[in-house]
Amino acid sequence: MIPALLRQRLRRDWLQLLLWILATVLMAYSGFTGVTQSYATHTDRVEVLSAVMANPVIMMFRGLPSGPSEGQFLAFEILPWLTMLAALMSTFLAVRHTRGDEEAGRTELLAATPAARALPTIATIIHGVAANVVLGVLVALALIGATLDPAGSWLMGIVSATTGIAFLGIGLIAAQLMRTSRGANALTIWILVGTFLINGIGKVAGTPSDDLTRITASGLVWISPFGWAEQSRPYDTDSVWPALLGLVFGLVLAVVAVALQSVRDIGEGFIPARAGRVHARPALASPHALVWRLTNGGIIGWAIGGALTGLLATKLSGLAGQISGQNPAVQQILDKIGKAGNLEETVVSVFFTMMGILAACAAVQILVRARQEEAHGTAENVLALPVGRVRWLLDYMLVATFAIAIIVAATMLAAYAGLAGDKDASSLVKVVTVVGLGQGLAACVFTVLTALVFVLLPRGTIGIAWTLVLLGTVFGLFGPLFGLPEWTTRFSPFAVTATLSQADVDLRGTWWLVLIVVAGAAASLTLMRRRELETAG
Secondary structure, three states, X not given: OHHHHHHHHHHHHHHHHHHHHHHHHHHHHHHHHHHHHXXXXXXXXXXXXXXXXXXXXXXXXXXXXXXXXXXXXXXXXXXXXXXXXHXXXXXXXXXXXXXXXXXXXXXXXXXXXXXXXXXXXXXXXXXXXXXXXXXXXXXXXXXXXXXXXXXXXXXXHHHHHHHHHHHHHHHHHHHHHOXXXXXXXXXXHHHHHHHHXXXXXXXXXXXXXXXXXXXXXXXXXXXXXXXXXXXXXXXXXXXXXXXXXXXXXXHHHHHHHHHHHOOOOOOOOOOOOOOOOOOOOHHHHOHHHHHHHHHHHHHHHHHHHHHHHHHHHHHHHOOHHHHHHHXXXXXXXXXXXXXXXXXXXXXXXXXXXXHHHHHHHHHHHHHHHHHHHHHHOHHHHHHOOOOOHHHHHHHHHHHHHHHHHHHHHHHHHHHHHHHOOOOOOHHHHHHHHHHHHHHHHHHHXXXXXHHHHHXXXXXXXXXXXXXXXXXXXXXXHHOOOOOOOHHHHOOOHHHOOOEEEOOEEEOOOHHHHHHHXXXXXXXXHHHHOOOOOOOXX
């Protein structure tokens, strides 16, 4: 029975897994290219590490410094992001095939067969572990192919895979605790972000070496799966046992998840749903108000993330001059990403690109909710009223656009607050305004693209929409950093937004983005007139 369940999962997931794995492998190989091109000499790498030691904010978002060799510097640059991609792939997989299948009614059908209740979850565990093993092996082979040390390369692959397995277990537990896949995914994302930040704080609180090229992290990192991965120190000590903590942790949680499933009712969770009102508020009398009610919790969370990004953008930019004075290579690599003027403006531009990604994720999550409502049959209740299909989809698109506006506003206000009291901040205020509005427009592109996918390929909405965001992030944010050809970055809306160039606004691809948003919105709403509801998951 297990082989049949695995085949069924592979048929559903092969494209999504292929894209996640290829994106991770591409990041690993391109990371080596970027390091060798941008930090070609030993002196360059030493200067960067020395500058980073003096900047706690940068330290939180990079790997654990272990030395200035090419391999050690590569691990410092990209290991957190390799493990992040593996973690995201694993949590989404775990929730999709457990709580997601319960919501769609597939688990109940399988429970009536010889598969019973436990085998589908066991098949999901095997499926997730296998996906991470493939990811780890390909990452290692890519780095070996880039002529790096085989031992360190295999360890890079191992820690990527074991971190993914750790979060596979977290996703399985979240699916048992929460009653909805949306709640389970939200819980895993908050755990992922929380453990990532805990690991960053542990590195900041660590002790640097005398030559400022290596840090001994504080004990705080040992409560984070990301910390276990970095404590393996690929291309340095090559310690395997910290990486194995992720494997053991993930498998233990998987066993606990199977045990929890056996003692609860199908469709229920250990955290009960909050009781609703007997009578709805008058404000919920319109369909767009219902969409807002269903999605406002997630919007608030994304807005908080945007506000933190904006505050970091302007606070970190104040330290940028010190870094550029120590190593001009930092200015060069940031210029590739930010396309702005001086280094302070470039730092703000880079952080606001991250804000654009957050806003796009929020918009995609809202449009994906429309697909979930359709698949679960609850959309039919709304459409049975005097609400047409076009109006129903339009409401989701409007709320998604409103969410983008909220996130952009929160980010810009926090950035302005970070500049308060700085008499020389007028140029940065302009950068915040221009780049913030431009990234909001880029996020709107993903709103209409997701709507088009929802209309044309409803069953592929979730996978394709998140894949588009992933590709936009890889090409727009990491493409220039890793030395990808410039033409590839132009495929990302995040990379072609307006910037400030010598006090003048450079619109770049703004009008193309506007055209895509207008044409995409019109096309999706027009095509929705003729599309029938699809209730199959």
